[in-house]
Amino acid sequence: MNARRWRRPTARAVALAVFGVALFGALGAWQWRRAAEKERLLAAFRTAAAEAPVDLAAVRDGADPARYPHVRVAGRYLADRGYLLDEQVHAGRVGVHAIGVFAPLGESRLLLVDRGWVAWDHAPGTRPALPPPAPGEVTLRGLYAPFPGGGLRLGGDPLPGQRDWPKLTLRLDPGEIAADLGRPLLPRLLLLDAEADAGFVREWTPSVLPPERHRAYAVQWWLFAAIAAGVFVAQHWRKVENAKK
Numbered sequence: 001m002n003a004r005r006w007r008r009p010t011a012r013a014v015a016l017a018v019f020g021v022a023l024f025g026a027l028g029a030w031q032w033r034r035a036a037e038k039e040r041l042l043a044a045f046r047t048a049a050a051e052a053p054v055d056l057a058a059v060r061d062g063a064d065p066a067r068y069p070h071v072r073v074a075g076r077y078l079a080d081r082g083y084l085l086d087e088q089v090h091a092g093r094v095g096v097h098a099i100g101v102f103a104p105l106g107e108s109r110l111l112l113v114d115r116g117w118v119a120w121d122h123a124p125g126t127r128p129a130l131p132p133p134a135p136g137e138v139t140l141r142g143l144y145a146p147f148p149g150g151g152l153r154l155g156g157d158p159l160p161g162q163r164d165w166p167k168l169t170l171r172l173d174p175g176e177i178a179a180d181l182g183r184p185l186l187p188r189l190l191l192l193d194a195e196a197d198a199g200f201v202r203e204w205t206p207s208v209l210p211p212e213r214h215r216a217y218a219v220q221w222w223l224f225a226a227i228a229a230g231v232f233v234a235q236h237w238r239k240v241e242n243a244k245k
Helices: 011-048 174-181 211-236
Strands: 002-006 070-090 093-104 111-119 137-145 167-169 189-192 237-241
Touching: 011 211, 070 111, 211 237
Parallel strands: 070 167, 111 189
Antiparallel strands: 002 237, 070 093, 070 137, 093 111, 137 189
8 A cells, every 4th residue: 555755855955946936936926016017107108198298308318217208309300311110010011110310409419200100012122102301490299218129130230331311220229320320319219299191100109028928927937936846745745655554
């Protein structure tokens, strides 16, 4: 007849089990907190455009990382400069985001302005049809947002090898763009307010991992913690042969 008895674990086994459960549990809790942070960020993003704009000078270097201030800024577009952020999908169609280069009044640094999305099928010999930026001095309004992450880097910086403007890129790297323009950039870019006749689609969403993904990762880490605990118990709660008959 067989019975189960607890086999006394070694100190090393206990330490490994405790470390694994604690680590996976902490990672799960961290991901759950990140989900809550992203929910607050998305809520702030949704309401930011409805807020009264403030002068860019008030937040240009000290913007809260968890907020997207609604700002206004006066200056001029550099009409002969600009970038096309490629492989951007909207409503199932591929296109580009037109990135303008803006010189704010009284500021030595340049401001990148996301003018919005336009469709482009990448047919050979074609370029996206972009409405020209407004000439002369203008006042822009929009969300002052961090540079989007992601994008592929293939073969290094593609900008110096291009001669035609606007230049095509798969990522907005502020260091590479500043070097390409020969002037420093402000630490964020401007997402322009929606306009009915702008010729662009402007439906802004933060470039962040959604809360649902963080929660899924949290559950995954907690499952690992449960597995670590289960393995420890299974290794030390074993069947033994009963010598009595």
